[in-house]
Amino acid sequence: MDNAILVAFITGLTAGGLSCFAVQGGLLSASIAQRIEETSPANIRRAAPGKKNAGRADASLQPGMIQPILLFMTAKLVAYTVMGFLLGWLGSLFTFSPTVQGAIQVAIGIFLVGNALRMLNVHPIFRYFSFEPPSGLRRYIRGVSKRNDTWITPLYLGALTVLIPCGVTQAMMAVAVGTGSPWLGAVIMFAFILGTSPTFIAVSWLVTSLGAMFQKYFYRVVTVIVLLLGLYGINAGLTLLGSPISASRVARAFQAEEVVEAVPPVTEPANVEALPLVTGQPLVEVEVVTATPAAPTSAAGSVARINVENNGYSPNLLALPANQPIELHLVTENTYSCARAFVIPELEIMQILPETGDTVVYIPAQPAGKTMEFMCSMGMYTGVFQFN
Amino acid sequence: MTRSILTIPNMICPACVMHLEELEDELPGILFIKANYHKKRLEVEFDESRVSEQEIRQAVTDIGYEIAT
Numbered sequence: 001m002d003n004a005i006l007v008a009f010i011t012g013l014t015a016g017g018l019s020c021f022a023v024q025g026g027l028l029s030a031s032i033a034q035r036i037e038e039t040s041p042a043n044i045r046r047a048a049p050g051k052k053n054a055g056r057a058d059a060s061l062q063p064g065m066i067q068p069i070l071l072f073m074t075a076k077l078v079a080y081t082v083m084g085f086l087l088g089w090l091g092s093l094f095t096f097s098p099t100v101q102g103a104i105q106v107a108i109g110i111f112l113v114g115n116a117l118r119m120l121n122v123h124p125i126f127r128y129f130s131f132e133p134p135s136g137l138r139r140y141i142r143g144v145s146k147r148n149d150t151w152i153t154p155l156y157l158g159a160l161t162v163l164i165p166c167g168v169t170q171a172m173m174a175v176a177v178g179t180g181s182p183w184l185g186a187v188i189m190f191a192f193i194l195g196t197s198p199t200f201i202a203v204s205w206l207v208t209s210l211g212a213m214f215q216k217y218f219y220r221v222v223t224v225i226v227l228l229l230g231l232y233g234i235n236a237g238l239t240l241l242g243s244p245i246s247a248s249r250v251a252r253a254f255q256a257e258e259v260v261e262a263v264p265p266v267t268e269p270a271n272v273e274a275l276p277l278v279t280g281q282p283l284v285e286v287e288v289v290t291a292t293p294a295a296p297t298s299a300a301g302s303v304a305r306i307n308v309e310n311n312g313y314s315p316n317l318l319a320l321p322a323n324q325p326i327e328l329h330l331v332t333e334n335t336y337s338c339a340r341a342f343v344i345p346e347l348e349i350m351q352i353l354p355e356t357g358d359t360v361v362y363i364p365a366q367p368a369g370k371t372m373e374f375m376c377s378m379g380m381y382t383g384v385f386q387f388n
Numbered sequence: 389m390t391r392s393i394l395t396i397p398n399m400i401c402p403a404c405v406m407h408l409e410e411l412e413d414e415l416p417g418i419l420f421i422k423a424n425y426h427k428k429r430l431e432v433e434f435d436e437s438r439v440s441e442q443e444i445r446q447a448v449t450d451i452g453y454e455i456a457t
Contacts, residue, residue, distance in 0.1 A: 127426045132402045135422055138409060
């Protein structure tokens with residue numbers, strides 16, 4: 001499974017489900033209200049903060065309520081999948097350079113961190129990180145939720161949730177645009193909403209059963225998860241932008257100091273050699289082949305190879321000869337993760353690799369002592385070239 | 389027609405906006421209602437011959453919100 005899809009699913013399962021419920025839970029309540037009325041003389045009361053018994057329903061979820069919930073969730077899943085398709089299509093109309101992608105990631109991260117700070121009530125200004133649907137739309141949705149049919153209303157309300165996405169959903173919509181692919185955008189949104197579904201249903205049950213007690217912890221959990229996702233997004237964006245303050249660079253700076261002594265000096269290049277690495281990580285076979293007359297088809301001075309795997313790049317630390325162009329072979333074999341979207345930000349190189357194949361990227365001659373990062377387009381998998 | 393602006397300190401998320409605006413369906417005589425999460429305010433225009441400000445305040449507190457005096 002592509003890691004981006006897995007991340008979307010897990011985001012939905014955690015922060016997405018909780019955050020979506022805060023915004024869209026009222027619509028689900030409206031969907032099941034009629035069924036609750038049929039099974040209990042009392043109506044469900046809406047959850048509201050600050051009051052001891054607020055949000056406590058007089059009837060917990062019962063088997064008869066499963067049908068409207070499933071209809072609601074199915075309609076929501078279909079609507080968001082279609083929206084993901086359209087957003088991905090929108091993204092395909094533009095070509096995002098690694099710099100723009102990094103900037104988008106940072107923006108998404110800041111948006112999530114801003115939302116977390118809003119939820120922590122740090123300062124009133126953070127309330128502007130949350131978008132409200134226009135009042136006319138709110139009135140319309142409210143009108144629909146008052147209808148009295150058990151089939152159409154849940155379906156319609158579920159579909160209408162696309163008009164009131166929560167903060168985490170809005171961030172995921174930006175990710176769908178960033179994929180630049182209608183189908184990948186659709187799959188990302190499908191995975192995300194699928195992930196939110198069990199949490200959404202579980203939270204519905206907890207809110208109706210446990211009321212204010214759950215509410216008390218509900219926001220803390222969401223806040224922490226949203227904050228972590230935001231910081232993760234900012235770091236991934238900074239990595240793509242080549243910032244010196246990204247976590248991977250800071251970690252590498254500390255590692256490099258330890259390594260210098262442990263690494264033997266670079267020897268004269270042979271036709272095929274495993275060059276030593278400049279960090280504390282174990283030596284890996286870096287196949288650097290100097291171009292010889294026997295390989296005249298190579299326009300570059302040297303040839304290097306990286307295996308692009310589902311969990312990253314192998315090796316991810318390459319020592320390359322300086323002052324000569326490099327012919328870099330990116331070899332994929334049943335690779336489905338976002339590692340396939342190979343990026344060298346400094347050179348503005350972005351290459352989508354086939355699931356299986358050998359793709360060549362040319363790196364112009366670099367001076368000795370230079371280091372250059374490479375990564376996937378989401379900044380999740382990283383690596384470094386060291387020119388000696 | 390009377391217009392009141394209530395400050396709701398514990399309006400903690402955009403979902404509260406929709407909850408508060410539902411009062412329009414529950415109380416008679418409300419001509420216009422608009423909640424604003426950014427300003428934590430509820431703006432209500434109502435017909436005093438049908439509903440009093442006190443009844444509106446009571447309805448707001450009944451669904452779990454505080455009103456700043």
